Amino acid sequence: MQIYTVKPGDSIYKLANNFGISASDIEQANELETPESLVVGQTIVIPIVGQFYYVQPGDSLYTIAQRFNLTIDELARINALNPNLPLPVNLRLYLPEEPKTTIEANAYVEPMGDTVSPALINAAEKYADQLTYLAPFSYQVNRDGSLRAPLLNNFAQIAKNNQASLMLAVTNLEDGAFSQELGSLIVNDHNIQNRLFDQIIATAKEVGFRDVHFDFEFLPATDREAYNQFLRRAKTRLNQENLLMSTALAPKTSATQQGQWYEAHDYRAHGEIADFVVLMTYEWGYSGGPPMAVSPIDQVRRVVDYALTEMPANKIMLGQNLYGYDWTLPYVPGGEYARAVSPQQAIQLARENNQAISYDSTAQAPYFRYIDANNKQHEVWFEDARSIQAKFDLIKEKGLRGISYWKLGLAFPQNWLLLDDQFTIKKY
DSSP states (O other): OEEEEOOTTOOHHHHHHHHTSOHHHHHHHHTOSOTTSOOTTOEEEEOOSSEEEEOOTTOOHHHHHHHTTOOHHHHHHHTTOOTTSOOOTTOEEEEOOOOOEEEEEEEEEOOOTTSOOHHHHHHHHHHGGGOSEEEESOEEEOTTSOEEOOOOTTHHHHHHHTTOEEEEEEEOEETTEEOHHHHHHHHHOHHHHHHHHHHHHHHHHHHTEEEEEEEOOSOOGGGHHHHHHHHHHHHHHHHHTTOEEEEEEOOOSSTTOOSTTTTTOOHHHHHHHSSEEEEOOOOSSOTTSOSOOSSOHHHHHHHHHHHTTTSOGGGEEEEEESOEEEEESSOOTTSOOOEEEOHHHHHHHHHHTTOOOEEETTTTEEEEEEEOTTSOEEEEEOOOHHHHHHHHHHHHHHTOSEEEEEOTTSOOHHHHHHHHHHEEEOOO
């Protein structure tokens, strides 16, 4: 598939003509609601086999072949070129589709309120075939070790219909927030743990979960080893029931990183104990902070590079957001929270406010600014085909186990197009 960035004067019909496919194919693949009104800087995924590349100054057959994992002879033969002659700038070359990489993919699904929204059900039904795991979020631990279940609706049946395994996500959420006190109680009290493990195993058998996923956040730093021992005890019990065990890890770049989110998460121990981990490589840009990319690739890479010094690549699932944020400016600490937006909503905002989309080459993330009806300035950072491709490239480069999405229900069709194009999703 081809990732194309819209330029001034472009139209769907012009793109269709350039790439030799129908306009409706492009519209349907990208779920374009207003195909007649493209936004400059917007990315479009062109649903063709392979892709085209335009020769840039300084390019050679050798550098292009290296970049796209081809040999010089293959590239020359496919494009009927004499390998001994220089390449003219702007010459269009065809690049064949690369072999798919096999990975695992997880997506959390978080019902809110008293009912599961139709949009959330539709998202689970639409994308479960591209998942190894579907993780209803979350089973909350009570102070006596019992579990409070999330709304499950028909997620188990959706997973079964699509050969996706269910992930039982267990958290120390209490009253809508991760509780340090509750988390400490759980990892230190063996009686609570015994009841919790019994409840988890009974629930896993009743509902049909394959993996038990511990997402304990904001534990006291002094509970680092207690959490490790908790996980060892859990793994022993879960192994007896043929259940996998995974954990969620805060995005650390060193073993000694300070901060309430980080200190109790021991990368080396989790890498030894768990079957796999999910790195929560997002929320650099977050609702209560200043505007910036949610998962800038330079920061994500630093976390992955550190993780690889503590555990093997085949245990690492890269966390990936399916959303962005719309900040009201000026940013004031403790002031107005940013609003979460899907990539589709972000593009719609740019269109409605007649703003071109820019791209930060360091963060590898799109952004733009606009002024609302109340004359307030906004800054929006989100994900597009280029930013998700950067994460896919990192997964392939480092040989990671796969990707884990937070969370279903936010429209980002290009992610799923590219995921399907480049990866075979492992099923159990």
